[in-house]
Amino acid sequence: MTTGNSRLIVVSNRLPVSFRHEKGVLKVEPSSGGLVSALVPILREHGGTWVGSPGIAGLGEEGGSNQPEEAEVERLLSESHDNAYSYLPVHLSAEEQANFYEGFSNEIIWPLFHDLQSRCRFLPRYWDYYQKVNCHFAEASLKAAKAGDIIWIHDYQLMQVASTLRRKRPKSRLAFFMHIPFPAPDIFEKLPWRKEILEGLLQHNLVGVQTLRDERNFIACVRSFLPEARIERHGDKRIVTHNDLKTSVQYFPISIDFKQFSDTAQKKSVIERAAIIREELRDSHIALGVDRLDYTKGIPERLRAFSGLLRDYPDLRGKITLFQIVVPSRETIVGYQNLMAEIERAVTHINGEFGDTSWVPVHYLHRSIPREELIALYRAANTALITPLKDGMNLVAKEYCAARSDNDGVLILSEFAGAAPQLRTGAILVNPYDEIGVAGALNRAMHMGRDERRTRMSRLRAGIRRNNILQWRDNFFAAME
Numbered sequence: 001m002t003t004g005n006s007r008l009i010v011v012s013n014r015l016p017v018s019f020r021h022e023k024g025v026l027k028v029e030p031s032s033g034g035l036v037s038a039l040v041p042i043l044r045e046h047g048g049t050w051v052g053s054p055g056i057a058g059l060g061e062e063g064g065s066n067q068p069e070e071a072e073v074e075r076l077l078s079e080s081h082d083n084a085y086s087y088l089p090v091h092l093s094a095e096e097q098a099n100f101y102e103g104f105s106n107e108i109i110w111p112l113f114h115d116l117q118s119r120c121r122f123l124p125r126y127w128d129y130y131q132k133v134n135c136h137f138a139e140a141s142l143k144a145a146k147a148g149d150i151i152w153i154h155d156y157q158l159m160q161v162a163s164t165l166r167r168k169r170p171k172s173r174l175a176f177f178m179h180i181p182f183p184a185p186d187i188f189e190k191l192p193w194r195k196e197i198l199e200g201l202l203q204h205n206l207v208g209v210q211t212l213r214d215e216r217n218f219i220a221c222v223r224s225f226l227p228e229a230r231i232e233r234h235g236d237k238r239i240v241t242h243n244d245l246k247t248s249v250q251y252f253p254i255s256i257d258f259k260q261f262s263d264t265a266q267k268k269s270v271i272e273r274a275a276i277i278r279e280e281l282r283d284s285h286i287a288l289g290v291d292r293l294d295y296t297k298g299i300p301e302r303l304r305a306f307s308g309l310l311r312d313y314p315d316l317r318g319k320i321t322l323f324q325i326v327v328p329s330r331e332t333i334v335g336y337q338n339l340m341a342e343i344e345r346a347v348t349h350i351n352g353e354f355g356d357t358s359w360v361p362v363h364y365l366h367r368s369i370p371r372e373e374l375i376a377l378y379r380a381a382n383t384a385l386i387t388p389l390k391d392g393m394n395l396v397a398k399e400y401c402a403a404r405s406d407n408d409g410v411l412i413l414s415e416f417a418g419a420a421p422q423l424r425t426g427a428i429l430v431n432p433y434d435e436i437g438v439a440g441a442l443n444r445a446m447h448m449g450r451d452e453r454r455t456r457m458s459r460l461r462a463g464i465r466r467n468n469i470l471q472w473r474d475n476f477f478a479a480m481e
């Protein structure tokens with residue numbers, strides 16, 4: 001680890017635990033998503049402070065807080081906190097949450113950066129709240145950090161935090177990692193605040209993105225919208241000089257704790273549970289989908305491809321089951337509620353059309369799954385069907401391979417997932433918009449021989465074992481030095 005004696009302050013929109021109200025009681029549960037699963041092992045090993053929101057908002061009025069509830073959140077946080085690191089919660093009012101999180105983050109940046117610009121609502125007030133809430137995060141980070149500490153800011157919700165930090169503490173060591181894709185200039189240019197966003201990012205000493213494609217897009221955007229910036233190449237990284245500040249820009253494909261997944265997958269209880277799942281599904285070919293509920297994950301498109309498979313290859317009916325897990329997410333946003341209804345209609349339709357007394361074509365779970373049960377499902381599944389329309393990385397693809405310590409299983413992966421360049425030699429790559437192509441890939445996976453499956457899976461596992469999350473962290477901190 002190369003952070004020397006400096007402490008690590010991680011800043012992300014969400015803490016690794018989130019709160020919600022259930023029947024009048026405050027409940028705490030692990031947060032979902034790739035960011036949390038990647039960063040927890042790092043903080044556990046390194047220690048430090050995690051600054052983030054507990055996920056529930058306070059009262060409606062601007063700046064309104066709900067002090068008794070905030071105190072309760074803090075009490076529960078101190079109880080649930082990991083001994084290795086501490087939490088520093090940033091409390092938001094309902095209005096801030098609505099405009100910063102649901103609005104700017106998830107109705108502008110999220111769809112735009114996933115190339116889905118027609119879903120964007122460019123409301124000017126969203127931008128005002130985004131800046132204001134980013135200031136709250138900056139102030140909390142200043143409370144947590146001493147001079148010399150590394151402040152490591154994460155993801156698209158917090159692209160303006162560094163502007164305040166740099167103003168208040170000019171010598172801060174600031175790093176940023178973008179977990180989602182960075183769009184090409186012809187998409188990014190739609191953003192009314194494109195210059196401000198780039199200038200905010202260029203306040204960091206290091207900006208990390210997921211893939212070479214994202215690095216090229218980021219640099220192309222800087223060239224187009226900040227033409228006064230100077231860009232040089234230094235080995236693997238680009239150095240952007242803007243307003244006398246130098247920022248390194250580099251890509252670091254994020255990963256998982258390979259060993260933990262692989263070891264858990266070899267536990268007797270997990271192997272037994274996988275066998276039970278297979279038996280319960282009558283040894284049919286299990287194609288597994290695991291996604292946060294999100295329109296970028298391509299779930300309706302996947303269901304259409306599966307329906308096409310059953311229509312076009314009638315001999316496969318009764319022999320294949322799609323096991324689709326959808327982890328609830330962003331439930332207060334209308335687009336997400338509509339998506340859930342669309343998925344449920346499609347599942348009902350497929351089961352109604354093709355199912356019979358002995359076979360349910362699609363098993364659909366709408367909830368999060370405990371880690372060991374998920375790993376048992378990975379082991380039980382013959383194929384992982386991971387077909388996002390666009391994805392920063394997609395750690396489920398890597399988790400599936402890490403769990404296959406038996407060197408079996410086929411990975412079907414979207415060519416638009418950030419993981420595709422790393423996993424292309426072992427996976428079957430598909431275009432998620434091409435329903436016939438996805439159905440064909442499933443048919444191919446079903447008929448793939450044991451030797452080919454073994455060769456492909458060993459290759460996938462070797463790559464992920466090497467490029468694991470600790471390697472990712474070391475590369476990132478080495479670049480920070």
Ligand code: F6P
Pocket residue numbers: 013014032033034035036155179180329330392
């Ligand atoms: O990886 C993208 C991301 O937005 C992360 O920032 C977050 O952890 C995850 O998806 C889940 O999203 P949300 O925090 O909006 O539920």
